[in-house]
Amino acid sequence: DAGVIQSPRHEVTEMGQEVTLRCKPISGHNSLFWYRQTMMRGLELLIYFNNNVPIDDSGMPEDRFSAKMPNASFSTLKIQPSEPRDSAVYFCASSSTSGWVDTQYFGPGTRLTVL
Amino acid sequence: EDQVTQSPEALRLQEGESSSLNCSYTVSGLRGLFWYRQDPGKGPEFLFTLYSAGEEKEKERLKATLTKKESFLHITAPKPEDSATYLCAVGAGNNRKLIWGLGTSLAVNP
Numbered sequence: 001d002a003g004v005i006q007s008p009r010h011e012v013t014e015m016g017q018e019v020t021l022r023c024k025p026i027s028g029h030n031s032l033f034w035y036r037q038t039m040m041r042g043l044e045l046l047i048y049f050n051n052n053v054p055i056d057d058s059g060m061p062e063d064r065f066s067a068k069m070p071n072a073s074f075s076t077l078k079i080q081p082s083e084p085r086d087s088a089v090y091f092c093a094s095s096s097t098s099g100w101v102d103t104q105y106f107g108p109g110t111r112l113t114v115l
Numbered sequence: 116e117d118q119v120t121q122s123p124e125a126l127r128l129q130e131g132e133s134s135s136l137n138c139s140y141t142v143s144g145l146r147g148l149f150w151y152r153q154d155p156g157k158g159p160e161f162l163f164t165l166y167s168a169g170e171e172k173e174k175e176r177l178k179a180t181l182t183k184k185e186s187f188l189h190i191t192a193p194k195p196e197d198s199a200t201y202l203c204a205v206g207a208g209n210n211r212k213l214i215w216g217l218g219t220s221l222a223v224n225p
Binding site: 004031042043045048050055056091093095097101102103104105106107108109 | 146147149151156157158159160161164166202204206210211212213215216217218
């Protein structure tokens with residue numbers, strides 16, 4: 001069974017360019033989470049969706065970041081314009097909200113480098 | 116403020132040398148505590164969920180325990196392939212967000 005799929009795996013771009021990260025959650029999961037991971041701050045939740053609806057975007061750093069989930073099998077995280085401080089590994093995770101607490105399953109991540 | 120703290124930050128063991136990693140938490144309304152393993156260049160991989168104080172779970176050389184203030188991940192007779200970063204996260208309150216610790220980087224030397 002396929003896990004969470006993310007693309008691209010690596011992205012190198014120049015400051016000011018637009019970056020789009022993509023995620024396909026596990027089939028049947030109805031919650032999706034976008035995280036950013038750095039050495040200094042660890043895993044930070046940016047935004048999460050439940051049934052394709054954004055529930056909490058309080059972790060989105062600023063207006064340069066936006067996320068969409070047009071259907072149950074696809075989500076994007078867009079950074080425009082990108083800045084060097086956005087360099088990090090971005091993870092997508094999905095879960096099935098069927099119980100008291102959800103187990104999140106992570107994708108392999110996108111390593112973003114902004115020059 | 117809800118908080119999760121992991122210690123030590125890094126741990127180096129000899130193969131076969133058992134030890135424990137700690138995850139202490141201060142949250143309101145614990146719903147579950149999660150342990151994940153993360154290898155370099157990969158996403159976190161789920162290991163265990165613990166729901167209430169006194170609960171224990173085991174998987175191969177790993178055993179996780181939970182009290183009202185902290186969780187321990189005991190590693191018995193570790194092997195080099197157990198080298199990874201171990202992350203702890205807590206679910207609390209009425210939302211689906213997890214509060215994450217910064218992890219313990221474990222290196223097991225042959």
